[in-house]
Each structure stands twice: as structure tokens, then as C-alpha cells.
Amino acid sequence: MPHRGPWTDRQTGVVPPEIMGKLSGVEYIRRMIAGDLPMAPICAPLRFTAIEVEPGRVLFEGAPGPDFFNPGGNIHGGYHATLLDSAMTMAVFSMLRAGQGVTTLEFKISFVRPLTDRVGHVLAEGKAIQVGRTIGTAEGRLTDKQGKLYAHATTTCAVLNRGE
Secondary structure (H helix, E strand, C coil), X not given: CCCCCCCCCCCECCCCHHHHCXXXXXXXXXXXXXXXXCECCCHHHHCEEEEEEECCEEEEEECCCHHHECCCCCECHHHHHHHHHHHHHHHHHCCCCCCEEEEEEEEEEEECCCCCHHHCCEEEEEXXXXXXXXXXXXXXXXXXXXXXXXXXXXXXXXXXXXXX
16 A cells, blocks of 8 residues: 655754744644645654644544554554644644644543554544643544544643743
8 A cells, every 4th residue: 555645755854943943733733734844853654744724623544554463463543643633733732823832731631442454544533622822632533534443542731831
């Protein structure tokens, strides 16, 4: 199965703080999706990236392959967790103003069925539940392109106010 997707042939890297500090969360994610800013370095080897954003909602697409198998021949749960953590954290980030950042404090994931390389591309949708001055919460769902659920999760994130 080919693993082509929006993460191929894209630049990866860490955006300098002087650029990040001038963009709201949703502006930053929109520029990353458009290719004006690099994807996070983790996106290339795990074959995933954000493909849609609106305030409070981010959608990631990924392509799990056999190189992500656990010993039982299914996609390792760490793949699910990485996509869901990214989608949920970015959903919180999409609600923040310029100069703010976000980091995961904790998350809980529930796996509902095995994910194999035969599933094809998957979607990880993160939706902010509540975003305050210091804490944000979000929920996420990992599905195939037909909407079949493979895992769901919730997170609590710390809102970082740079310069305070």
C-alpha cells in the first residue's frame, strides 16, 4: 500500500520563537497546512500532518504501515497515541492568541479495535472542550476514512504564556 500523503516532500523543522510569538494558534496551523511553515519533525517518519483547522478543531491525516507493527502484527498503540495527542493539543493551540503556547499535561486513550496497515489512511480529529487562561481540555477520535472508530481520547493541556 502506498504511503503518499500531504507529509511527503514537505519541509520539517522547529519554528523560531520570534515567528511563533507573532502568530495566533489558528494562524500558525493554517500556515503550516499551507506549507508556509514547516511541519513538526515527528510528522515525516510517522507519516502524518494536519490537513484542516478552525478555531477549536484540528484534523490530522496519517498512514500507518507495517513498519509500525507491534509483535502481534497490529499498529502499535503509540501510533494512535501520537496522532491523538497531536490533534487534541493542536485543537487547544488553535484557540490561543499570539504569544501563547501549549503542552500536554496528561491524556487518556481508549482503544476500541485493532488498527492494521490494511485500513489505509486514518484521521485524528481533535476538538477543544474548554480553553482557559492556564488550562485547556480537548477530546479526540481516530477513525478510518469511512468513519469507523479505532480509538478515542481526552487531554488536559497547560497554556503557556510566553514572556510572563
